[in-house]
């Protein structure tokens with residue numbers, strides 16, 4: 001579908017064309033423990049202005065993240081590179097889907113400048129899936145990491161990448177500009193992949209994480225899960241074991257929230273005590289760092305958590 005803009009420059013394509021004929025499911029009322037700050041502080045406004053000024057896309061906005069008020073108040077924005085349109089169609093994700101525009105070769109420099117301006121000690125860079133590109137966008141990731149190192153040498157860099165499915169050599173290209181943390185989310189348990197993450201393969205994602213350590217044994221690896229999609233506790237235990245077998249250091253677990261009636265329904269809300277229990281089990285299984293709470297997201301408190309992760313490895 002051709003990209004059509006209105007006079008204000010707004011993209012008029014349907015946001016999720018592949019979901020147009022899906023049945024609508026009611027959105028469950030959120031429990032009391034899912035409460036977020038309204039996005040209206042001065043820090044929030046400053047972050048928004050820098051994001052706009054540099055023409056950046058953030059996953060905070062595109063995914064409708066509930067933590068945006070808190071994170072942007074502290075200048076923590078997660079940049080989403082390679083456009084705002086994803087070539088996959090995951091049932092949980094609010095990012096626009098369809099045919100993406102061509103890559104912007106100036107984007108890595110713009111991201112580097114924005115990171116310097118925001119004064120970030122730690123930054124998370126993620127992207128849409130770009131299955132249309134021969135390398136899945138691997139070289140663009142590496143260029144972005146290099147640009148941040150140039151513009152803001154003291155900033156530590158975490159990348160949250162797609163799976164680069166069927167893109168031979170992509171991971172090796174990314175790792176030519178090694179990040180401080182390599183994050184790739186498994187998102188859910190293998191039984192739910194066809195329903196929740198239909199374009200992905202559980203073992204491909206797991207293998208990607210294991211390969212990072214084979215390429216660079218000093219790298220920190222991280223992965224995340226959403227709960228509330230119908231998974232069982234036993235299935236989560238198995239995923240934790242699989243991640244430990246792939247030598248993943250850091251696990252995040254958060255509650256899935258349904259972005260619209262066309263997205264996968266929330267089967268249930270896990271309670272704060274259940275998250276605490278998952279965290280205790282994950283630590284016992286040997287993860288260096290675990291963040292598990294209803295509002296945990298991959299990039300939530302990523303800077304503080306990276307400092308803890310480094311300290312945990314050092315003390316080991």
Ligand code: SF4
Pocket residue numbers: 059060061065066067068069071072076077078297298299300301
């Ligand atoms: S948790 Fe991550 S995606 Fe959400 S607002 Fe914070 S930085 Fe952005």
